[in-house]
Amino acid sequence: MPELQSHHVGLTVSDLDRAVDFYRDILDCSVIAEFEVSGEAFATGVDIEEASARFAHLDGGSVRIELVEYEPPAEGRSVPQLNDTGATHLGLEVENLDVFYEQLPSTVKTLSSPQTTETGTRILFLRDPEDNLIEILELDA
Structure with missing residues (x-):
């Protein structure tokens, strides 16, 4: 193959x-x-x-x-949630998540403020204008 x-x-x-x-x-x-x-x-x-x-x-x-x-466009779509079966998201890495978050316009929908997981990775999920999920992450150094 x-x-x-x-x-x-x-x-x-x-x-x-x-x-x-x-x-x-x-x-x-x-x-x-x-x-x-x-x-x-x-x-x-x-x-x-x-x-x-x-x-x-x-x-x-x-x-x-x-x-x-x-x-033709598809008809009707529910807002995706991360725990939906088959859910997808785009993951993008930044060096400083706090600076990224502070510079986001207030019009950008986020699921929460930046969070530090037990692995040390810092995460922030946001939605694009189509409600697609995007994870912005800062890896533990």
Whole structure:
């Protein structure tokens, strides 16, 4: 079997422009690429009839973040919770979690203030404008 290598973490959003603004302006991720995909092969590949999508790839340091806005959009979505079966989140590391937290605009939803776990890792969970969960962490030195 060929060796696997990571390429990206994908997040589906309903408003690509708003999501790109958040990841670029709040999380300081630069845009690597923006493109659109459609056609029968794409619709078959993603198993969504007549699907098309707009994509943005962002530089998240050691991870490429793929934001994707599908047409047609899915109907209804509950706000994800970390303990939901199948729940996902994006994890990004910072050197100083307190400074990061203090510089967050008041409009950014966080689950709590920064916390230190029993392993010594400091964590902060926040939500992007689409309610996707993002963990910002500072590893124990």
